[in-house]
Amino acid sequence: MTSGADERLTAVIDVSGLETDRLLLGRTSTAERVADVLRDRIAEGFFPPGTKLSEDSIKGALGISRNTLREAFRLLTRERLLVHELNRGVFVRVVTVEDLGDIYRVRALVECAAVRGVGDPPYTGAVTEAMRAIEAAVVAGEEAARGRAWQDLSTANIRFHQGIVALAGSPRMNDLMRGVLAELRLVFHVMADPRRFHAPYLTRNRQVWESLDAGRVAEAEALLADYLADSRSQLSGAYAQQMATD
CATH class of the missing domain: 1.10.10.10 (Winged helix-like DNA-binding domain superfamily/Winged helix DNA-binding domain)
Incomplete structure (x- = not known):
């Protein structure tokens, strides 16, 4: 078989x-x-x-x-x-369930630290550029959902998180997370229903963005930490089931 x-x-x-x-x-x-x-x-x-x-x-x-x-x-x-x-x-590479847990540990450390270091508005330089990228990714994700373009929604979600990391203004962090997020994308390519794993987080993406835009950095970090924990729990269980089936 x-x-x-x-x-x-x-x-x-x-x-x-x-x-x-x-x-x-x-x-x-x-x-x-x-x-x-x-x-x-x-x-x-x-x-x-x-x-x-x-x-x-x-x-x-x-x-x-x-x-x-x-x-x-x-x-x-x-x-x-x-x-x-x-x-x-x-x-x-086919990502293992253990790999997935490690990917989320890295994401939580890097993404939450990037948000924590933003500081108070008005934003300038790399932070301003990153904020524009985050907003564009939020809008692109919402448009993809309306058009039922689920792969485009997945791409917009990845770009949202790339924007979050870019808040740190660190080329090394950007390079690190580019590989980590590409590895995460391998997980989503195995899953049969990308809508299930991305659409529920559209509202949460916007909430994080709006908190950052308003200068409520601690709130944005807390929202993001909860977001990543919930995403990890949901995806890990479904991925483990999928890998067992394969």
């Missing part, structure tokens, strides 16, 4: 869409920039969890060397987005 996980492992993925990303690499392609492209594609679900990545197909689509691609694979393996299996190749 073939499980859902086995079906994902053997799936043949069309990489033709990567050719549009080739322009992003420019004439000075580097492994880091290739990793950026692949990380985004993994987060978007272009390569679902368990998918084997074909070196020949991807390097041909992006117009890069095998060595550059392998270095990009190594970078993403360190980020826990890919896994190398001896004599089998490179696969998009």
Whole structure:
């Protein structure tokens, strides 16, 4: 009997869409920039969890060397987005239930600290830019829900949390959470009903945003902490059940 996980492992993925990303690499392609492209594609679900990545197909689509691609694979393996299996190749990682708990521990530490450090309005610099991004993500999520575009809703929710992290004005925190949130996205790609896990949090996204916008930072942090705890509880139980089924 073939499980859902086995079906994902053997799936043949069309990489033709990567050719549009080739322009992003420019004439000075580097492994880091290739990793950026692949990380985004993994987060978007272009390569679902368990998918084997074909070196020949991807390097041909992006117009890069095998060595550059392998270095990009190594970078993403360190980020826990890919896994190398001896004599089998490179696969998009399937997140474990234990991984999911750790992801939420990191999120709570980083996101709540980013909110806590905002300070009092009027906001300036990186905080102002982050606030605009948060507001835009809230609006985009609400519009996606009205249009029943559930994957767009998922993307808007990720961007909301990226905006929260950006409040800290730390490139290192942004880089850290970009990988963490991409890893979280792997979990959502396994779940069958993204609406169930994102739509209920639209109101809470707006509440966090409105508290920040009004300068009620302690309130925003408390709302976010409760939000992440509830999200972790809901998703962990459903993911454990899904993985047991697969």
